[in-house]
Amino acid sequence: MFAARKASQSILGAALNRRAFSATASNASKVVVLGAAGGIGQPLSLLLKLNPRLTELALYDIKGGPGVAADVGHINTKSTVTGYEPTPEGLAACLKGAEIVVIPAGVPRKPGMTRDDLFNTNASIVRDLAKAAAQHSPDANMLIISNPVNSTVPITAEVFKSKGVYNPKKLFGVTTLDVVRASRFISQLKGSDPANENIVVVGGHSGETIVPLLSQSGYELQGQERDEYVKRVQFGGDEVVKAKDGAGSATLSMAMAGARFAESLLKAAQGQKGVVEPTFVDSPLYKDQGVTYFASNVTLGPNGVEEIHPVGKVTDHEQGLLDKCLKDLKGNIEKGEKWAKENP
Numbered sequence: 001m002f003a004a005r006k007a008s009q010s011i012l013g014a015a016l017n018r019r020a021f022s023a024t025a026s027n028a029s030k031v032v033v034l035g036a037a038g039g040i041g042q043p044l045s046l047l048l049k050l051n052p053r054l055t056e057l058a059l060y061d062i063k064g065g066p067g068v069a070a071d072v073g074h075i076n077t078k079s080t081v082t083g084y085e086p087t088p089e090g091l092a093a094c095l096k097g098a099e100i101v102v103i104p105a106g107v108p109r110k111p112g113m114t115r116d117d118l119f120n121t122n123a124s125i126v127r128d129l130a131k132a133a134a135q136h137s138p139d140a141n142m143l144i145i146s147n148p149v150n151s152t153v154p155i156t157a158e159v160f161k162s163k164g165v166y167n168p169k170k171l172f173g174v175t176t177l178d179v180v181r182a183s184r185f186i187s188q189l190k191g192s193d194p195a196n197e198n199i200v201v202v203g204g205h206s207g208e209t210i211v212p213l214l215s216q217s218g219y220e221l222q223g224q225e226r227d228e229y230v231k232r233v234q235f236g237g238d239e240v241v242k243a244k245d246g247a248g249s250a251t252l253s254m255a256m257a258g259a260r261f262a263e264s265l266l267k268a269a270q271g272q273k274g275v276v277e278p279t280f281v282d283s284p285l286y287k288d289q290g291v292t293y294f295a296s297n298v299t300l301g302p303n304g305v306e307e308i309h310p311v312g313k314v315t316d317h318e319q320g321l322l323d324k325c326l327k328d329l330k331g332n333i334e335k336g337e338k339w340a341k342e343n344p
């Protein structure tokens with residue numbers, strides 16, 4: 001018997017929850033967070049609870065899932081919140097019926113580390129959670145936050161392939177934070193409103209694999225200003241790691257970015273047209289160069305990826321950034337695939 005604890009246990013609460021369900025039964029949207037008690041998991045769960053598009057929020061962590069669920073579950077929005085015990089049965093029940101599974105489980109960086117330094121620890125965490133998802137929620141959209149994203153996404157794909165349930169349209173590396181940063185940083189240079197900035201960022205999610213394409217937003221930075229901007233977008237994560245001084249990496253901005261991506265998927269699933277988000281997916285764009293996953297703008301639809309946008313016109317400088325990106329990215333992807341095959 002799995003031990004799931006409903007966050008809202010009062011009779012009134014249960015009645016309200018049931019009503020909430022019957023009112024939206026045709027549009028049931030269960031979102032699962034694996035790693036829900038962590039630095040990202042907690043604020044992400046909070047933001048998801050505030051989103052009226054969800055009907056159910058299911059929270060799992062190896063430590064503290066039910067506590068976060070009890071806390072978030074007191075917020076007066078309609079969705080039910082359930083926290084699960086850290087057992088295989090708890091994980092299975094958490095995943096059952098999920099439309100979206102978000103994975104921020106894993107260790108964050110400390111100063112001096114690269115995201116790739118997290119590989120040894122996080123690869124097996126993501127593999128094991130992916131195995132559970134392949135078994136219990138094979139049709140869910142999988143949103144991978146755990147680093148190194150350039151490798152954990154291919155690992156998840158290999159797990160799903162090995163179980164015969166891989167759907168490339170439903171696996172996403174969450175790179176939203178890169179575009180959030182890119183718009184924020186340009187607005188700081190230009191004195192504009194970042195909400196109105198939409199900078200295209202392509203590639204992957206670490207260092208020089210992150211490629212902002214300013215020219216596509218009509219900007220033409222030159223020389224040192226351009227180089228500093230590009231570097232800040234590529235290494236924005238390091239700024240936070242350094243400032244937190246050993247206490248982890250970006251959590252709050254990442255929670256916002258993860259909640260934004262999940263909401264975009266829900267919008268598309270619930271019929272909204274033209275929802276576009278940048279994301280790291282199984283992509284045809286550079287397959288001829290052996291790069292099998294790539295982040296670019298993607299139109300989302302009810303079945304996940306609807307259309308992968310091409311990179312489009314770039315400047316010579318941006319092409320140089322892209323060439324470097326592709327080289328690094330290929331290695332990161334191959335490392336994940338190889339590890340997953342050798343460590344099933």
Ligand SMILES: NC(=O)C1=CN([C@@H]2O[C@H](COP(=O)(O)OP(=O)(O)OC[C@H]3O[C@@H](n4cnc5c(N)ncnc54)[C@H](O)[C@@H]3O)[C@@H](O)[C@H]2O)C=CC1
Pocket residue numbers: 034035036037038039040041060061062063104105106107108109118122125128129144145146147148149174175176177178205248249250251254
């Ligand atoms: N994609 C992106 O843009 C970003 C990714 N990240 C990555 O997200 C990950 C999480 O970061 P934080 O939340 O700051 O770390 P954290 O250490 O605060 O939280 C991680 C949580 O995962 C849980 N966990 C560990 N193993 C688990 C398992 N097998 N099943 C379920 N839960 C498990 C831990 O108990 C903990 O609560 C890191 O790998 C970090 O590098 C962080 C920021 C941005």
Ligand SMILES: O=C([O-])CC(=O)C(=O)O
Pocket residue numbers: 108109115147177236237238240241249250
């Ligand atoms: O920098 C890190 O390790 C966390 C991360 O991915 C980011 O903030 O972009």
